[in-house]
Amino acid sequence: MIASINPATGEQLAGYEPYDSDRVDRLLDAAAVAQSNWQHSKLGERAELLQTIASTLRARKPELAALITTEMGKPLTEAMAEIEKCAITCEYYATHAEGFLAAQAVTREGRIEYEPLGVVLAVMPWNFPFWQFFRFAAPALAAGNGAILKHANTVPRCALAIESVLAEAGMPAGLIGVVLVETEQVAGLIADDRIAAVTFTGSTEVGRIIAAQAGQALKKQVLELGGSDPFIVLADADLEAAATAAVTSRFVNAGQSCVNAKRMIVEESVADRFVTLFCAALDRLVLGDPLDRATTLGPLARDGLRDTLDNQVRRTVEAGASLVRGGEAVEPGFYYRPTVLDHVRPGMAAFDEETFGPVAAIVRARDTDDAIELANRTEFGLGSSLWTAQDRAAELVRRIEAGAVFVNAIVASDPRLPFGGIKQSGYGRELGAAGIREFMNVKTVWSADPAPRLVIRPDDVEVFDRGSGVRTVPYVGAWNCAANKITTGTTVFAVGTEIPMHSHNVEESVLVFSGQATAVIDGERVDLEAGDATWVPAGVPHQFINRGAGELTIYWVYGGREVTRTMTATGVTVAHLSASDRGAVAAAGS
Secondary structure, three states: OEEEEOOOOOOEEEEEOOOOHHHHHHHHHHHHHHHHHHOOOOHHHHHHHHHHHHHHHHHOHHHHHHHHHHHHOOOHHHHHHHHHHHHHHHHHHHHHHHHHHOOEEOOOOEEEEEEEOOEEEEEOOOOOOOHHHHHHHHHHHHHOOEEEEEOOOOOHHHHHHHHHHHHHOOOOOOOEEEEOOOHHHHHHHHHOOOOOEEEEEOOHHHHHHHHHHHHHOOOEEEEEOOOOEEEEEOOOOOHHHHHHHHHHHHHHHHHOOOOOEEEEEEEHHHHHHHHHHHHHHHOOOOEOOOOOOOOOEOOOOOHHHHHHHHHHHHHHHHOOOEEEEOOOEEOOOOEEOOEEEEOOOOOOHHHHOOOOOOEEEEEEEOOHHHHHHHHHOOOEEOEEEEEOOHHHHHHHHOOOOOOEEEEOOOOOOOOOOOEOOEEOOEEOOEOHHHHHHOOEEEEEEEOOOOOOOOOOOHHHOOOEEOOOOEEEEEEEOOOOOOOOOOEEEEEEEOOOOEOOOEEEOOOEEEEEEEOOEEEEEOOEEEEEOOOOEEEEOOOOOEEEEEOOOOOEEEEEEEOOOOOOEEEEOOOOEEEOOOOOOOOOOOOOOO
């Protein structure tokens, strides 16, 4: 029986019989067929689906957040934020997938193309039951892959809710199948020929098993495993900001995150002050009913997790650490009082082991070198938070062994950046461009056919007459080479002419070739002479005016192929790059 239990009360909410082999087989068949069709879908269709999924998540946010809270104990405000982050990530890949998957020209004859692998088995954890899945699923869907979701058996209702969200959003039937199965059935899924690859988030111990099973089947894996993230506070840090951030980083989700700060490594000269500030911030946490919006610290997800954590605390204190706060269970439910252990050293449980719950270990370092050495003295290497003066941070970052280092900020995943670890924290990356390419066939294509022309002359491109004596020639862009990363051209202004106020969705650089111009950028007027250059941030209204006695010629560069639309001051949205990638800004009001 797969049971859903409310960790705030200990009561069983629902029970489910594991799917039998016939039902699992039908889901695998359906996923294989749906993915074989989906991989040939247009990127626009995939983007539209992701946008609809984002809208569906937001429309159902209160319901889904309450489900997360009652099934795994996360405070409701954190559960709401989790659903929103899933929606943001779907939108991110809807917008950027085309650029990430574009063929890359390497030589005149050789290029790299990206093709989906197939159906990916996603073995997901309970601590972020929606986020952990959608941070994999959004890029996987955008890339043309399908998936089978085997969720943690403590969150079956969340798994079924994910299934309903995808169906409501109009995902092709079968493309992502949800299986409710026991742990021992996972090996059979991994070995099945219809599964092309595996992604797993969870403990290092289970990750080793998954890796061995997938390796036996010669299948690609991405493993996001445990972490004992250091939170390094040096003597020159802003202690108040560091202490407040440390409490947030340690106790969010009741300390049940791989990237929670777990070891607070503080220079001895400021350690006493840090502990005082840390405890003051900790005392403001509210332990209580996670459905109450005033609650900031909920229960642990299972009673076994609490027992393990309490054992780690006891062993650490027995080894000589000081118990400053907490250190006890709270009933009913699976609560554990927020705990602070000071004078923790290597060899103690709270230093050597991953503590998955609301327990902070304060480790005192002699100096900066000792702090870095202590931070690296772990089998894990997921994330690290470094608090110090900005001017010395770059050199120290290179010495920290981790998949991510956040300077004067807490470690967090961001859809724009790759996420993953080293050492016993796993391998592979999620999110960013790296995340979408993990489950792709990186195909080398060599062709003896002539490559796209490398020289473009004025007669080769069509002049775009923008009216009123303004003409644009787009010289270099995607119409010349699909791998092109910028769009450039020139615009010539007759005497007394100007471009209407407009903005772009990427930054623009402009060089005055000849003549005299006035640039109006975000309301500020700047006079430019031949040879002068300026730039305009993305989204900022601007225009250029010929203020000289002769023709004005400007050379412009847009920072990426995402340049697809421009907004004029009149509110008229016009296509900036046409289907043939040669358009230009329309006249205001057109």
